[in-house]
Amino acid sequence: MTQNTVQRNETLDGDRSEPAADGPPFEADAPAAGDAPLDGGGDGGAGADAARHDGSRPRRGRRALRWSATVLAVLILGTAGAGCLYYRHLNGNIQKDELNLGDNKVAEPTPNAAGQTPLNILLIGSDARDTEENRKLGGARETFGSTPLADVQMLVHLSADRTNMSVISMPRDTLVHIPKCTDPDDGKVYPASDGRVMTNQSLGHGGPGCTVATWEHLTGIHIDHFVMVDFAGVVSMADAIGGVPVCVDANIHSRDSAGHGSGLKLEKGTHPVKGEQALQWLRTRYGFEDGSDLARAKAQHMYMNSMVRELRENATLSSPNKLRRLAEKATEALTVDPGLDTVKKLYDLSTELRKVEPKRITMTTMPNRYVGARVEPTQDAEKLFRLVREDIALDGRDKGKKRAQAAEKGSGDPAAPDAELPVQVRNGTRTDTLAAARGRAGTVAGLLVEKGFARAFADRDGSLSEERTVVRYPSADLEGDARRIATALGLPPGSVQRSTDVSGVTLVVGADWREGTVYKAPEDDPADEGTPESAEALNGADEKACMRVNPAFTW
Numbered sequence: 001m002t003q004n005t006v007q008r009n010e011t012l013d014g015d016r017s018e019p020a021a022d023g024p025p026f027e028a029d030a031p032a033a034g035d036a037p038l039d040g041g042g043d044g045g046a047g048a049d050a051a052r053h054d055g056s057r058p059r060r061g062r063r064a065l066r067w068s069a070t071v072l073a074v075l076i077l078g079t080a081g082a083g084c085l086y087y088r089h090l091n092g093n094i095q096k097d098e099l100n101l102g103d104n105k106v107a108e109p110t111p112n113a114a115g116q117t118p119l120n121i122l123l124i125g126s127d128a129r130d131t132e133e134n135r136k137l138g139g140a141r142e143t144f145g146s147t148p149l150a151d152v153q154m155l156v157h158l159s160a161d162r163t164n165m166s167v168i169s170m171p172r173d174t175l176v177h178i179p180k181c182t183d184p185d186d187g188k189v190y191p192a193s194d195g196r197v198m199t200n201q202s203l204g205h206g207g208p209g210c211t212v213a214t215w216e217h218l219t220g221i222h223i224d225h226f227v228m229v230d231f232a233g234v235v236s237m238a239d240a241i242g243g244v245p246v247c248v249d250a251n252i253h254s255r256d257s258a259g260h261g262s263g264l265k266l267e268k269g270t271h272p273v274k275g276e277q278a279l280q281w282l283r284t285r286y287g288f289e290d291g292s293d294l295a296r297a298k299a300q301h302m303y304m305n306s307m308v309r310e311l312r313e314n315a316t317l318s319s320p321n322k323l324r325r326l327a328e329k330a331t332e333a334l335t336v337d338p339g340l341d342t343v344k345k346l347y348d349l350s351t352e353l354r355k356v357e358p359k360r361i362t363m364t365t366m367p368n369r370y371v372g373a374r375v376e377p378t379q380d381a382e383k384l385f386r387l388v389r390e391d392i393a394l395d396g397r398d399k400g401k402k403r404a405q406a407a408e409k410g411s412g413d414p415a416a417p418d419a420e421l422p423v424q425v426r427n428g429t430r431t432d433t434l435a436a437a438r439g440r441a442g443t444v445a446g447l448l449v450e451k452g453f454a455r456a457f458a459d460r461d462g463s464l465s466e467e468r469t470v471v472r473y474p475s476a477d478l479e480g481d482a483r484r485i486a487t488a489l490g491l492p493p494g495s496v497q498r499s500t501d502v503s504g505v506t507l508v509v510g511a512d513w514r515e516g517t518v519y520k521a522p523e524d525d526p527a528d529e530g531t532p533e534s535a536e537a538l539n540g541a542d543e544k545a546c547m548r549v550n551p552a553f554t555w
Contacts, residue, residue, distance in 0.1 A: 087343060093331035096341040099226065101181035101206045102213025106222040107498045109160075109391070110479070116160040118391045119352060122215055122226040124208050125152030150203035150211045152300075155221065157388045158352060164360040164393040165353070165540075167304075168384060169297045170215075172200040173374045174366065179217045181210035198374065208335065218377070219385040220497075225349075228335040243272025244307045246281055246299075247546035250554045254280065254287040261286040261553075270546075278303075287553030294365060298536065299547050301363035305540045309358055361540030362394035367532050380532035382467055387531065390494055394531045395539065415484035421505070422455040423448060423485055428466030428508040436463035437514040444489075444509050447517050451488050466510035469519065472499040473506075481505045490519045 111117050126148040150172070157166040175196035182189050183206035190205035202211040212223050238244050247270040254261035264280035264287070266273075273281050282300055289295035331343070340346055367380035384394075392398045415421065425445040430436040441458035448456035469491060473482035475498075482496045482505050489507075513519050531537050538545060 090327055090331045091342050093328070093334075094341055094343075094346075095335040096338050097207045097335055098184045098209040099337035099339065100212045100216070100223070101184065101209035102179045102217065104179065104217070104501055105213075106216045106220060107474075107500045108222050108224075109389075110476075110498055112160050112391075114161070116162075118160045119158040119225075120221055120223045120388075121156045121158075121349075122208075122212055122223050123152070123154040123156060124150050124203065124211050124226055124228045126150060126203055126228060147204040149200040150208070151200050153199065153211065153215070155215065155219075155223070155388070157221075157391075158356070159393060160391050162352060162355040164395060164397070165356045165362070166388060166394040167301070167361070167363045168366055168388065168535075169301070169364070170199060170366045171293045171297065171368060171375050172198065173293065174199045174368060175371060175374050175376045176202075176214055176218050178202050178205060178210065178214050181205045181213055183207065184209070196376070209337075219388070221385060221389055225337050225340050227340065229330075229333040238274035238278040238307075241307070241310050243274040244278060244303055244310060245270050245272050246303060246306060247271075247544075248549050249546045250549040250551075252287045252549045252553055253555050254284045254553060256286055256553070265555075287550050289548050289550060291550060294368075295547075297365050298538070301365075301538045302545045302547065305358065305361065305363060305538065305542065305545070308361065308540060309543070358540035360393070360395060360397075362531070363538040363540070364394060364531065364535035367534035378534065379467075380534045383532050384535050386494075394535075394537055396530050415480040418452040418484070418488075419454045421453055421481050421484065423453060423457075423481075423505045423507055424459050424502075425456060425507045425509065426459045426464055428464035428469075428510050429514045430463045430465045431467075431511050432465075434511070434514075440509045440514065443517065444507065444513075448485070448488070448507075453485070453488070464508055466508045467512065468495065469508065469510040469513045470495050470497055471505065471507050472497050472502045474498070474500060474502050474504065478505055490521060492521050 109117055152172065153170045155168045155170075157168075159165070176199045177196055178190075178193040178199075178201065180190065180192045181202075188206065190210065193201075199211075199214060202214040208226050208228055212226050215221070216223055246266075248266050248268060250268050252264060252266050254264040262280040262284040264277065264284045281303060283296075284299060285291055285293065285296045288299055334346075336346075340349060364384065367378045367384060368375040369378050387394060425441045425448070427436050427441040429440050441460060445456045445458040469489075471482045471486045471491065473479055473496070479496070479498070483493075485491075485505060485507060486493070486496050
């Protein structure tokens, strides 16, 4: 383990904690009439508004500590299991924040031939220590009350046909550009970052909606919802199902001579962990592999997969008291966007998540490389993002999918006559290592004019950076025009993208077309390339996965 690795993770391991006490019981209420479905705009009932405006709790007062988002999806399942129990009260427990605080939002993906669209949920974990209880769980007394950091970030992608799920973890110290964000509560504007900064800083720029904006800016993936949860929900869920099986390949004690580590102590083999021990597993860095955040993420993936399997095998909780406690703690742990702010909406989401079998769940870590003590996305990261953007399963079962979709779907919008079709051409050939190729916008615009697109013109106001050549369009009525341009230039179907960043059909000449007038199409179907090995994919049905213990932490 290098000194840099230790330094960049120094604040992450905290004090051990005790499970939170049970809250008081409540009478059961029936669901409020007219509660909106998952994508609707209904409110959470009178109790929800009262809880948000009576001043008893700060807006983000329970955005608690350093936790693990790996258990979020199953927390949702546990919350949903309460059904109608304590409905209005549970709705009041759930806190909400705006979904996206940025100015530029990625458009929703185009539905497939069956009219289905994928669902993308960003799971965010904060290291905030804004109450004495949170400080006790998270440690680091000197950071009490400081600006929270998004130390755990995972994107959950549920395919349009609901047959598979993909999860991408982003290391907390990934260097990214944070876009301009505006806090919806006080109107404070946080300027775009000057250069690249650690992604976990995005949470302090107005709230989780800025973390959403940062992800969309980096990946080009439209995000439908976000959820944040704290450690109390982790403890309750693990206890309620009797523990989560985890495996280590040697005895481990996560504690060094300086006192660093989570305190996790396990013998070699598979053991069920719950309560404090579950928290220790999710927080352990010292003792797993190279002691980095990347190793911790792998352990979290194993935990989440195991927890999903346990929930499926024990579909119901036999004890009403366990169910009540689980529902109470899970809802108290959640901060969500308005699209998920009631138990009914969470139930609708859990119904969608339950459609996926564990063997079709794939957990990955964003491919990255070290830059000093930090990391940055690699070319493989963009390949991974593209697979998600194009709704291609990361388990390798979608080979040929894009070609089949293109042949089946096409576009329901007819293109305008070539001579009447306006198209703006921009130079996007700049890369991190190469300056923009001069004159590319003018050259390709001239090529289009030669092909009969008389209204093609070059936009020479600066240059962009696009790995691949793309044709963007802002609304459904221009999709046919965009596809006509792509066909005329020999671009693959996947290069046509809907985007709110453009006002008309816009061709961006990418780094894959820096010279010449003939576009040499790369692999048409990214599914044929598969998930990059550097993403370290883990299948949800893998019951043999075991964490490798660093010999320095064995006993």
